Amino acid sequence: MLLTFARAEALRTLRNRRYLIFVVAFPVLLYLINANIYGSRSDGSGVGYNVVLMVSMAAYGALAASMMSSAVPLATERQTGWLRQIQITPLPSWAVVAAKLGSSMALVLPSLLLVGLVAIVQQGVSLPPERWAELLVALWLGVVPFVALGLALGSALSAEAAQPATMICMFALTIAGGMWFPPELFGSGMKAVAELTPSYHYASIGWSLAGGHGPAMPDVLVVLAWAVVLGGAAAVLYRRATVRV
Amino acid sequence: MNGIVFDHVSKHYGDVLAVDDLSLTIEPGTTVALLGPNGAGKSTSINLLLGLLKPSRGTITVHGRAPAQAVAAGEMGAMLQDGALIPELTVKETVDLVRGLYPRPLALDDILAMADLTAIAGRRASRLSGGQAQRVRFALAVAGAPRVLLLDEPTAAMDVESRLRFWAAMHDYAAGGRTVLFATHYLEEADEHSDRVIVIARGRLAADGTADQIKADAGGQTVSFSLGAQPAAGLDRLPGVTAVEITDGAAVLHTTDADATLAGLYRGTTLDVRDLRLSSADLEAAFLRLTRES
Numbered sequence: 001m002l003l004t005f006a007r008a009e010a011l012r013t014l015r016n017r018r019y020l021i022f023v024v025a026f027p028v029l030l031y032l033i034n035a036n037i038y039g040s041r042s043d044g045s046g047v048g049y050n051v052v053l054m055v056s057m058a059a060y061g062a063l064a065a066s067m068m069s070s071a072v073p074l075a076t077e078r079q080t081g082w083l084r085q086i087q088i089t090p091l092p093s094w095a096v097v098a099a100k101l102g103s104s105m106a107l108v109l110p111s112l113l114l115v116g117l118v119a120i121v122q123q124g125v126s127l128p129p130e131r132w133a134e135l136l137v138a139l140w141l142g143v144v145p146f147v148a149l150g151l152a153l154g155s156a157l158s159a160e161a162a163q164p165a166t167m168i169c170m171f172a173l174t175i176a177g178g179m180w181f182p183p184e185l186f187g188s189g190m191k192a193v194a195e196l197t198p199s200y201h202y203a204s205i206g207w208s209l210a211g212g213h214g215p216a217m218p219d220v221l222v223v224l225a226w227a228v229v230l231g232g233a234a235a236v237l238y239r240r241a242t243v244r245v
Numbered sequence: 246m247n248g249i250v251f252d253h254v255s256k257h258y259g260d261v262l263a264v265d266d267l268s269l270t271i272e273p274g275t276t277v278a279l280l281g282p283n284g285a286g287k288s289t290s291i292n293l294l295l296g297l298l299k300p301s302r303g304t305i306t307v308h309g310r311a312p313a314q315a316v317a318a319g320e321m322g323a324m325l326q327d328g329a330l331i332p333e334l335t336v337k338e339t340v341d342l343v344r345g346l347y348p349r350p351l352a353l354d355d356i357l358a359m360a361d362l363t364a365i366a367g368r369r370a371s372r373l374s375g376g377q378a379q380r381v382r383f384a385l386a387v388a389g390a391p392r393v394l395l396l397d398e399p400t401a402a403m404d405v406e407s408r409l410r411f412w413a414a415m416h417d418y419a420a421g422g423r424t425v426l427f428a429t430h431y432l433e434e435a436d437e438h439s440d441r442v443i444v445i446a447r448g449r450l451a452a453d454g455t456a457d458q459i460k461a462d463a464g465g466q467t468v469s470f471s472l473g474a475q476p477a478a479g480l481d482r483l484p485g486v487t488a489v490e491i492t493d494g495a496a497v498l499h500t501t502d503a504d505a506t507l508a509g510l511y512r513g514t515t516l517d518v519r520d521l522r523l524s525s526a527d528l529e530a531a532f533l534r535l536t537r538e539s
Contacts, residue, residue, distance in 0.1 A: 008342040011334065081325060084328070085385060
């Protein structure tokens, strides 16, 4: 029954035009534009910008998908009473959260796969199969902190407030992660702030893997730590929002 | 075993006492109306029964279990007051989703037919009228074949025809030996569609019985006719009569048993009765009195 619920959650988001534009079309378009301008250059270690940008845009798409499919839908459902309709079914409340996490994670895959596909087809990007696999798994599992942040925002805020809050968090994390502008452009102050965010380390894991060296342990630890912290926050806020005394 | 038991249940929000020491027992298989004006504590009682709220004092059981356990076992279905649907999902997808969350649901086609949704099964929720959405919410409430069905002012957004069909569907569902509790502030609905009426006002039990008993307790019916110049003596001694009013040759008899009063009027007197009217028109007033007094 958890699967039934998760499938319906995913289906509704796939039918949402805003999701399709921001999450599926935007990253692909941005990749096409940037890769056609800078794609032929390569970074200091010799990795082509068409690969670097692929990772950036896939990471951006994944970040956007994970937050957009979690925060506003949850806030809206709480407000309109749909969540209560689900609460009075036998589905336990941990399963509601698990299904939302699962469906949000599934909805990350289209942007990851599409950006990769466009990179292969249009930019002729070629990586060894195991590197593709590592990259896909890392960028996929690495979105857990962002889904958790989305669920926390959706639990804590009204639907009206969740919309702008999600946008602000999403853009701040995208920029801090260096997904739109290379992190080398950051000043030292900005870099210090960026290094505190999960998105900076999430993107770094992607770039390291694409460059053929394994992810740096600090990056993995920071992303994991944020997953635990934000996951805990989401659990507490969801409980507070749904269990009334 | 009792279906639903409220044992000295109170619920307050801050200083406001929404339910005040309410005790009642509902037998399984009965259809019960929870009647009361707005703010009487109807919705609070239903939310308590679903475990969505916890009582400040007292205990509630459903088939001997705590509400949360009854919900987890799939014994409860409900139509709540604010129950939006997911705009991107179709009627069929929505019903099938909720159905899939229960251990022993009804068949999808049966649910759609019962709620009169077969013709619009493929329509997305964002394109439904208010009445259609309400039917979907009824379908969601019965989808899991719950033994206890709770309806919180279910006909609020419906026109007359939708109401008729809704109540027919509700009776179909209740006929399977299920317990139905519906909240309403319409006396007629309580009267026509329940085996028993529980009147609550300010969170307290104001009256409890069959609709007829409630009516009788609340002042009953009136028999009125034009008396003209005939003598009024003896009218107050007719069976069931509790009060007699005579104004400008028109007599109004308040009675707890209109049948007996009429029989007495025709058989026991030689009066020439014209323009006879039998009414429960003052029921609303009586109901207001009932709920104000408590």
